[in-house]
Amino acid sequence: MKCALVTGGSRGIGRAICVQLAQETDYHILINYQGNQQAAEETLALVKAQGKTAEILKFNVADKVAVDAVLGAWQTENPDAVVEVLVNNAGITRDGLFMWMEPNDWNQVMDTSVNGFYNVTSFFMQKMLRNRFGRIVNMVSVSGVKGTPGQVNYSAAKAAIIGATKALAQEVAKRKITVNAVAPGFIKSDMTAELDETELIKNIPANRFGEAQEVADLVCFLVSKKASYITGEVININGGIYS
Template sequence: MKKKYALVTGASRGIGKAIALKLAADLNYNILLNYNFSEEAALEAKQLIEATGVSCELIQFDVKETEQVKTKLQIWAQINPEAIIEVVVNNAGITSDGLFLWVKPEDWHSVINTSLNGFFNVTQPLLKNMLTNRYGRIINIVSLSGLKGKAGQVNYSAAKGAVIAATKALAQEIGKRKVTVNAVAPGFIVSDMTAGVDENELKKLVPLNRFGEAEEVAELVCFLASKKASYITGEVININGGLYS
């Protein structure tokens, strides 16, 4: 029997870490945990995940580097011929905020490349096996910014908006093979990305009057990764406390 894995990108901390833990604890998936910079944080996450009774392996790559991602995934597959990746969660993303008039080209490209090209670089090499096995879950972590738009985040909004469109299109292509593709769009979530904002002021905009927790996003992702969500594909599901619908 194949050993079943879920790959979560950018999973050493924050939402990605919470998702990896939830997939391990609730769905009993072994975790392939991607990180780029922080090995120490990744090792801490690995320890927590393995405490749930599954195995966790670390895989380091920068999602925006096409050949690096392809090579690392190929090497891992060769070393683990008994493994199958059933779930892919494209969580890795970065922000580099600023008014569009003053955005530097490198800040535009790095944000776009991480979210959009990262989705392509990670998902495409793993898709063939999902289609062959006639089962898979692809879940893209997008953003309220990709749906509503946000001043000062034209690059991030463009990146996440593009991933939303890609989610819908890919779902149309591969649904017959029982591979679903969905997106989760968080609003204000307590994480590194919101560490510098004024939570007390911004939560006034949210009908539920608080920021969300990473674990709440993880609950939604875990549902979409489960067999319970077999008839859901091509969807973008908001999790924002009623801020936008």
């Protein structure tokens, strides 16, 4: 059984990626979530509506013990399952000016994005190397590429993942494993729901927010055979706001 795991797969961009992977590939979809079980079950139903198989896995990517326990138990129950595609999508924001930023707001964002990437990717890395195939897509952000005021923590976390993407890609390329990052700009989702869209689109050349579906289409391209010579790249999808 060949599988694709999407962390933070229950809502927004993560959900769109799960559904699109179900449409375009034959992978068994592993939908990770941390807190919102109802949203995860809705995503599961949407994937199954595509005629594909899927399951939900509950763990906090920032908690290595939990990651190892849940994924280890899943692997034991499914000894023939091979995770070929990993989309590191889980992320949180704790926005605020740096001068007033509490340690917890810094640590939680770094833990989820940076340590979350390490915890989940390291679980599968040796397996992918032995299998001589893999597709890793790390969801970053325009904030990690250009920096966004009010998001020093988030910008730092996503910039760290960009560096990790480029380095890891070089380590594993010989084994037909690609590692790329996708950097969305303003995409309609829960994370951007409270932003003033009318004001912000004045700065976006495309004159609109992006759709989660558009990001999902890009991720699906990167995990396909068509993208096998693309690795170590950061692909911006932001309507021209920062190109």
